[in-house]
Amino acid sequence: MARRNTNIYLTVFENLPINQTATRVAVEQRLEEIRHYRQIGFIRREAGITASYEPRYHGNTNLVSKPSEHLAISNVDREAELIRKSELLDKAMCSLSAVQREVIERSYLAREDEYDFISCGEMGISDRTYRRIKASALRILAVAMKLEVFEDEESERVREYAKCSNT
Template identity: 70%
Template sequence: MGRRRIHVYHALFDSLPVDEAATRAAVEKRLEEVRRYRQVGWIRKEAFITAGYEPRLHGATHVVSQPTERLAIGNVDKEAELIRKSELLDLAMERLSEEQREVIRRSYLDQKAEYDFISCGEMGISDRTYRRIKASAIRLLAAALKLEVYQEEPHTSKHGVG
């Protein structure tokens, strides 16, 4: 990534009222969700109680409860959502530089969790450079995945009293 592109991204992010901590937390949550899905897959929920087939004469007979159907639909929808999130992350990762992809992969997506100081030693870069690359990659992923969290401006009344 050239210097000019870096300055354009920093100017863009500095001009927006983005809550850096909340945005980082949202991106890290998404990365953790995708990492778990890729390693384990989706663990489907199962019904704990099977409906009885005896007529119930004590209540409203027109009410239909379909917990198993709702559970099955929820399982299919959740798995489709996780597949879509994984594919979107792959597309967003393609937009990062090679160093940024490597840092994100090592920090969040690998099966074995490594400390940052070990990863930066293996990559041959300083801890400060590693953290700078990681922060810029997270900002770019937040924009690509539309996970930015904006700061709310304080509301003031007409009379200037908060």
């Protein structure tokens, strides 16, 4: 008897016009960003030149340039954003099965770069099964982290028009 697919995340990909390639790229970029943050930490940007304490007015607008202030604010905001993304990934990883979680950790979050075929051998599964598990885990993460990339209705119309004109 076949197992019934009760995973709600996979049905989203079947029912909505999601660009699977772009979604996969978006999830992989987010995983890479979080891996760098977890391994290295946050690297703050620093000002190349310390601004003077005197206000410098620009023309008639009376705007004051505050590069140090803008830099400090962007550092704080960026670090808070990375922490939020890391916590969101942890929550999304909880929705994966144990095998899917291990595949994602080995492929994207591990410190050392390891080829997929080596991970397959260590896990005792075939390459095809490994790729299938990895693809389904990436789809689940995309929905859980809200990284789905939807196809434009215009691009669908262009494709339909191209199909019609070719026949």
